[in-house]
Amino acid sequence: MAFDFISKSLKERADANLLRQRYCVVSNKDNIIEVNGNHYLNFATNDYLGLSQHPQVLQGYVEGLAVYGSGSGASSVVTGYTAEHKALEDELCEVLNKPAAMIFSSGFAANQAVCHGLFTTHSASSENEKTSGSIVSDKLMHASFIQGAIDSPVKLLRYKHNDFSHAESQLLKANKQSDNILLATEGVFSMDGDEGGVAQLCELAQTHSQNKPWVMIDEAHAIGVIGESGFGSLDTSAVNSEQVDIVMGTFGKALGTSGAFIAGSHEFIEYMVNMSKHYVYSTSVGSAQMRATRVSLALIAEGVEREKLHNNIEYFLSKARMYSIPLLPSVSPIQPIIIGEPALAVTCSEALAELGLWVPAIRTPTVPANTDRLRVIINALHTQKDIDALIDGLVLVLSKHEQLG
Ligand SMILES: Cc1ncc(COP(=O)(O)O)c(C=O)c1O
Structure with a gap:
């Protein structure tokens, strides 16, 4: 029977407590979400600054809709590239100190595009010639990058999470094979919440001056969260933007809209505009969304929500310490509690849901x-009472399952 593996695979996933399920959210306001007729305090959104609900961001959408309508109607290389896309690119370049940028419909597409486009050459006889090269990346990079690297024409060498001597040995291996090496990490890791040692990685790249690898950073969880003005790893004194060749970031997290960008040299971006199938053969993101994202970028620079976010993180951490809640070393909004096996993690999550x-x-x-x-x-819109409720719930559930430190 055709595709008979489907029911078998689903059953296997369910038996291992690994089946994914979608929950239909029918309303979402001030961190209260409604699911299946119940209301919950939301500790799951990547909207770290609450900008998806910010009146000025919503106004940005309205203004963009009035000028451009809803959809862009075409790929960026046809008529889908508007003054709003250009303005957002220019503003990103300015805050990141990079010469050029381009916008994708998602971070997933942007990461895949780099892994494919960068290792594909154009020749007179073929659009699709593959280059030789290697991708060296932190083991815990997001699936959008890792899968892109696995599917790319070149070899992927992963180094142990934040282990820069392992990164060095992987780099030496890669060096023996080809000159074209992409060395990648995340500014803030999506699942662990810790930082990716961008400065150490840049230093490592610099030591290979004969054949310097290109450094790429995925700033999906860093922009809006770290940096002196909130613009991520490049906005910290430890990193010089010239040492980073490719910056990738998403709009669907702290910026509160959706879509993504990559930034780098003029030549690199021109190459990607030509070689990235994820860009050329895809309808561009609507201009209203670009206008709203520009407003988000300006709000990040003002820093009001970021200050609230960091106050909330500090408050959460101090209370978590008080009750010996076992956390990873993260000072970002992402605060994982390792349970160690899927069934118990689901049980704890369901018990917390029972508590709202x-x-x-x-x-x-x-x-x-x-x-x-x-x-x-943790996000900027949580109140201290929300965080108190979370701590009470965690203490109750984790102690019941002997997970408190
Ligand atoms: C580190 C990282 N990179 C890329 C992505 C993909 O971004 P998007 O959700 O815009 O596809 C995510 C999404 O969760 C992410 O966490």
Whole structure:
């Protein structure tokens, strides 16, 4: 029977407590979400600054709709590239100190595009010639990058999470094979919440001056969260933007809209505009969304929400310490609690939901086996009372299951 593996695979996933399920959210306001007729306090959104509800961002959408309508109607290389896309690119270049940028419909597409486009050459006889090269990346990079790297024409060498001597030995291996090496990490890791050592990675790249690899950073969870003005790893004194060749970031997290960008040299971006099938053969993101994202970028620079976010994170951490809630070393909004096996992670998540707290269980293969976890996310719109309720719930549930430190 055709595709008879489907029911077997689904059953296997369900038996291992790994089946994914979608929950239909019918309303979402001030961190209260409604699911199946019940209301929950939301500790799961990547909207770290609450900008998806910010009146000025919503106004940005309205203004964009009035000028451009809803959809863009074409790929960016046809008529889908408007003054709003250009203005957002220019503003991103300015805050990141990069010469050029381009916008994708999602971070997933942007990461895949780099992994494919960068290792595809154009010749007179073929559009699709593959180059030789290697991708060296942190083991815990997001699936959008890792899958792109696995599917790319070149070899992927992963180094142990934040282990820069392992990165160095992987780099030496890659060097023996080809000159074209992409060395990649994340500014803030999506599942662990810790930082990716961008400065150390840049230093490592610099030591290979004969054949310097290109450094790429995925700033999906860093922009809006870290940096002196909130613009991520490049906005910290430890990193010089010239040392980073490719910056990738998303709009669907702290910026509160959706879509993504990559930034780099003029030549690199021109190459990607030509070679990235994810860009050329895809309808561009609507201009209203670009206008709203520009407003978000300006709000990040003002820093009001970022200050609230960091106050909330500090408050959460101090209370979590008080009650010996076992956390990873993260000072970002992402605060994982490792449970270690999928069934118990789901049980804890469901018990928290019974208490009105929405804290999802994140299971393998999204995270490595035996690190199944609760992923708490703190945002700028939480009140101290919200965080108190979360702490009470966590203490109750974790102590019942002997998970308190
Ligand atoms: C680190 C990282 N990179 C890329 C992506 C993909 O971004 P998008 O959701 O815009 O496709 C995500 C999404 O969760 C992510 O966490």
